[in-house]
Amino acid sequence: MHVTPRQAQILRLIALGLSDKEIASSLGVSPRTVQTHLVRLYQEHGLHTRSAAVAFWLEKTFGISALPPLTPR
Numbered sequence: 001m002h003v004t005p006r007q008a009q010i011l012r013l014i015a016l017g018l019s020d021k022e023i024a025s026s027l028g029v030s031p032r033t034v035q036t037h038l039v040r041l042y043q044e045h046g047l048h049t050r051s052a053a054v055a056f057w058l059e060k061t062f063g064i065s066a067l068p069p070l071t072p073r
Helices: 005-015 020-027 031-045 050-062
Strands: none
Touching: 005 020, 005 031, 005 050, 020 031, 031 050
């Protein structure tokens, strides 16, 4: 998974629970800029939600699965 340094910053802040407005304030950009970075990320990787983006990023970048492994019943 390729993400820009700014997208990685945004994903990290989302993972910490920040809103777009809080992320924008933290990075010194507008909330619309945050949303634009997310939309591009979604489009590039076929994602649809911020939680899916963070889960995908954690798994691909750090090998951390956001979900426990499936166990047969």
